[in-house]
Amino acid sequence: MGYDVLGRDDEPLSPTGKLFLQQDLYEVINCVMGLETSIDVEAIKVELKESAMIEHPRFCSLLVRDQNGNEYWRKTQVDLDKHLIVLEGRVGEGDDEEEIVNQYVADLAVSSPLDTDKPLWEFHCLMAHKCGVLRFHHALGDGISFMSLFLACCKRVGHPNQSSTLVSSCPSNLSKKSHSKSKVWNFVMVVWYSFLYITNFLLKTLWIKDRKTAISGGAGVELWPRKIAIAKLRLEDMKAVKRAMAGATINDVLFAIISCGLSRYLHYRTPKVQEGLKVTGIAMVNTRQLPGLQELSGMMRRFSKSRWGNDFGVYLLPVHCNESVATSLDYVKRAKEMIDKKKLSLEALFSHFVLAITTRLFGSKVTSFLYYRLVCNTTFLVSNVAGPQEEIRFAGHIIKFLRVNTSSLSHALQVNMVSYAGRADLQIMVAKDIIPDPEFLAKCFEESLMEMKDAATKLQS
Structure with missing residues (x-):
């Protein structure tokens, strides 16, 4: 240029x-x-x-x-x-x-x-x-x-004059009607979890690196050949698991599936892996004031609370591999507890602020260096975008499925989920010289969800 x-x-x-x-x-x-x-x-x-x-x-x-x-x-x-x-x-x-x-x-x-x-x-x-x-x-x-x-x-499809129905956003963890004592306690929790997670974010960026495993990437891996497999999940199955755990969200279930699936996969690749091994994922988080998808006209308004552009931060989500659990629903319980704490913290807003202020003060090359280190020091990336609940057509063509990925990063594993018309496809992109069998990893995710659904059905019967 x-x-x-x-x-x-x-x-x-x-x-x-x-x-x-x-x-x-x-x-x-x-x-x-x-x-x-x-x-x-x-x-x-x-x-x-x-x-x-x-x-x-x-x-x-x-x-x-x-x-x-x-x-x-x-x-x-x-x-x-x-x-x-x-x-x-x-x-x-x-x-x-x-x-x-x-x-x-x-x-x-x-x-x-x-x-x-x-x-x-x-x-x-x-x-x-x-x-x-x-x-x-x-x-x-x-x-x-x-x-x-x-x-x-x-x-x-079938209603050409109606817009698609968007998936409703998750309720806030903090009730607006909470008593003053609860507000004080919530404030203490916000300060404490923000301190913990922001400190961890800085240490991960500057120094601490995940232990080497069978799914680890690293500097230069973004240039390695890629391979894609699809884990085909049903949104209704994820909702069934969500209903079995009070207050859980689809994102909680998604991360539980990833945690359970990665534990299975790592045990298969390295059966003698140390119990309690922890790997870290980067999750993209929408930081707009209004969560979820919005109408385009609203996003384009000048002072919109859900404006167009890149408005996101990150959570660093640890996966504790090969830890003993009583049932598969324990993965959901642990994922919910951890993500609830993340939501209380200011980690996502802090990461968004750091990106903006570092770029303005030191330039995009310095920011790129820091975020590249963060990616190299973690193990995988996960994202989730909610799509329409009904089938849609584009230029007269009925769409059977929607799937998304991004350019490769130095991670050897990227997991991107898009929900569409009852489907929840996970597009699993890997560096194929590090993870040669993404189809098996996809199967691990699918089987994890089915086990959670069966456990949820038994719990509710």
């Missing part, structure tokens, strides 16, 4: 946007859509031309740099022919359609940056596989922002 003279209407990038442009943390989000019918490229082109996506300021702006190396957004005319990438033939060998698409997306995650000569998004049409891959740079926005924009471009 060359240097440009700054224009009057050019808009500077946010600190997070600058972070995701750094080489070590270059992040592109890949959204995979399985379609029921063959792809009509012209219909997609017409839909995009008339959609909110083309009108959105981030999706019709070029990334430019001034003479000082500062990045800006500059409005431009969108040429859809440059953004639609049509692949007529098969993109891989073999008979397993899902495996072929997974490998195509895994390859995109390692070696396919977006062209800066156009706005930072593109749509890949895999004609032979009835599949589309919508790619956009993380500097444009986060998963919450993108899902809100994408749903504004879709229609409900």
Whole structure:
């Protein structure tokens, strides 16, 4: 990218946007859509031309740099022919359609940056596989922002004039009607847990590294070849487990599944692994004042409490592997207790603040260095974005499934969940030279959920 003279209407990038442009943390989000019918490229082109996506300021702006190396957004005319990438033939060998698409997306995650000569998004049409891959740079926005924009471009199947029903957000852990004594105690807990978790965050960033295991990555692993497997979960099964544990959320159940599944997998790979071994995951947390997905029009308002962009922090979530548990529901209980404490703390807000202030004071390269160390010192990444509860159609194509991943990090394991129309698919992306059997790991996650569901059914009967 060359240097440009700054224009009057050019808009500077946010600190997070600058972070995701750094080489070590270059992040592109890949959204995979399985379609029921063959792809009509012209219909997609017409839909995009008339959609909110083309009108959105981030999706019709070029990334430019001034003479000082500062990045800006500059409005431009969108040429859809440059953004639609049509692949007529098969993109891989073999008979397993899902495996072929997974490998195509895994390859995109390692070696396919977006062209800066156009706005930072593109749509890949895999004609032979009835599949589309919508790619956009993380500097444009986060998963919450993108899902809100994408749903504004879709229609409900059978109800074309109705918008999709979004999954309701989780209630707050702190009751507004609590007595003064409870408020004082809650304040003490907020201070204590914030101190514990922020201290741990700083130590993880600067010094303490997870012990080496069969799923550990490290510096340089972001360049290693990737492989993808899918753990296919039912949202109703996760809700059944959630109902068995008072006050639990889907995120609690998700992390319990990951904890149980990773314990199984590590025991399989290294049967003599020390009991009590702990590995750490990075979980992306929405830090907007209004949780959950919002209507796009609301996110675009100037003083919105759920604004568009990258508005997230992180939780560091430890997984205690191979510890003895009485039942599989103990994983849910432990996950809920830990995440409730995380919610009381200011860890997510602190990590968000550190990113912004460090970038402003020392530049995005320093922030990139610190966050790269944090990723290298932890073991895996997990994210969860709630999608629509009903089936939707895009440009006349009914969508069978939605799956998401991002560009590879120095983690050897990334787990991204998107719920859609009763499904809750976990896209498991691994460095295949470190984790050669992600299909078995996916099976570990699936079996963990089924055991939790069976235990929940027995508990409630």
